[in-house]
Amino acid sequence: MTVELGWIDVRPAPAGPPAIGTLGPEGTSSEQAARLLRTRLPDGPSIVLRTTYEQAVEDLKAGTVSHVVVANAYRDIHHFYMADDIALADVFVMDTPLYGIARRADGGPLSDRPSVVTHPSPRPLVAQLLPAAYPLPEVATADSTSQAAQAVAERRYDLALTTEPAATRHGLRFISRLRPIRMVWSVFIRT
Ligand SMILES: O=C(O)C(=O)Cc1ccccc1
Numbered sequence: 001m002t003v004e005l006g007w008i009d010v011r012p013a014p015a016g017p018p019a020i021g022t023l024g025p026e027g028t029s030s031e032q033a034a035r036l037l038r039t040r041l042p043d044g045p046s047i048v049l050r051t052t053y054e055q056a057v058e059d060l061k062a063g064t065v066s067h068v069v070v071a072n073a074y075r076d077i078h079h080f081y082m083a084d085d086i087a088l089a090d091v092f093v094m095d096t097p098l099y100g101i102a103r104r105a106d107g108g109p110l111s112d113r114p115s116v117v118t119h120p121s122p123r124p125l126v127a128q129l130l131p132a133a134y135p136l137p138e139v140a141t142a143d144s145t146s147q148a149a150q151a152v153a154e155r156r157y158d159l160a161l162t163t164e165p166a167a168t169r170h171g172l173r174f175i176s177r178l179r180p181i182r183m184v185w186s187v188f189i190r191t
Contacts, residue, residue: 005092005093005094005095005182006092006093007040007090007091007092007093008090008091008092009089009090010088010089010090010091011087011088011089011090011189013041013066013067013089013189014066014189014190016066017043017045017066018041018042018043018045018066018067019045019046019047019048019064019065019066019067020034020037020038020041020045020046020047020048020065020066020067020068020069021034021047021048021049021050021056021057021059021060021064021065021067021068021069022034022047022048022049022050022053022056022068022069022070023049023050023051023052023053023056023070023071023143023144024049024050024051024144024146025049025051025144025146025147025150026049026146026165026166026169027145027146027149027162027163027165027166027167027168027169027170028049028144028145028146028163028166029071029096029097029145029163029181029183030053030069030070030071030144031047031049031146031165032094032096032097032165033069033071033092033094033183033185034047034049034069035047036092036094037067037069037090037092037185037187040090041067045066045067048064048065051143051144051147052143053068053070053074053076053077053080054076054079056068056070057080057083057086057188060086060188060189060190061085061086061190063190066189066190067089067187067188067189068080068086068187068188068189069185069186069187070185070186070187070188071121071183071185072183072184072185072186073121073122073181073183074121075120075121077186080186080188081186084191085190085191086188086189086190086191087188087189087190087191088186088187088188089187089188089189090186090187091184091185091186091187092184092185092187093182093183093184093185094183094185095180095181095182095183096163096180096181096183097163097164097165097180098163098164098178098179098180099122099125099129099145099161099162099163099164099178099179099180099181100129100161100162100164100167100174100175100176100177100178100179101116101126101129101130101131101159101160101161101162101174101175101176102149102152102159102160102162102167102172102173102174102175103152103158103159103172103173103175104152104153104155104171104172104173105171105172105173106171107158110158110159110175111158112134112135113134113135113137114134114137114158114159115137115138115140115157115158115159116130116137116138116139116140116157116158116159116160116161117139117140117141117142117148117151117152117156117157117159117160117161118139118140118141118142118145118148118160118161118162119141119142119143119144119145119147119148119161120141122145122161122181123139123141123161125161125179125181126139126161129161129176129177129179130159130176131175131176137159140157142160145160145161145162145163145166146162146163146166146169148160148161148162148166149162149163149166149167149169149170149172150166150170152170152172153170153171153172159175160172164178
């Protein structure tokens, strides 16, 4: 369930048909944020899911999307705030889908020292959510929470920190408790 907690418009939407870019593939928190932004824009804009936020911002600069949604917990968001050819248009607060640590539903017994993969931003949740029975692992990184789920489905890692939609999509089962991340989301437009 998407929980929308507040919205600040700091710039009017640009003229022309809107399209929203963000981090994909399907199942990311960013996709849910883009879906929420879509409800605020006219004409039922399309959502373009890219491998990185940087690629989505390149699309914005090239004019193939009109808006890009970025999680404020993204470490490299400062580049987008500092760029002089794009600008902040809106800020909203939305809880992400539920996050947890998931394994392949059809896998055999889990190793005593399972490998874990995550997007870098929610990485602190690995130590918070990993059941105490497992030692703190070395953590590999993926381009998104959905990519992390896919990497586990493809047997490249044992466990993914991922969202409920991504786990469902990739046939994973949670072994931890689940929690949302209360997040500020930034919406950028071209200037
Ligand atoms: O949108 C996602 O699902 C991501 O992988 C990026 C992310 C996740 C959690 C916090 C910040 C960014």
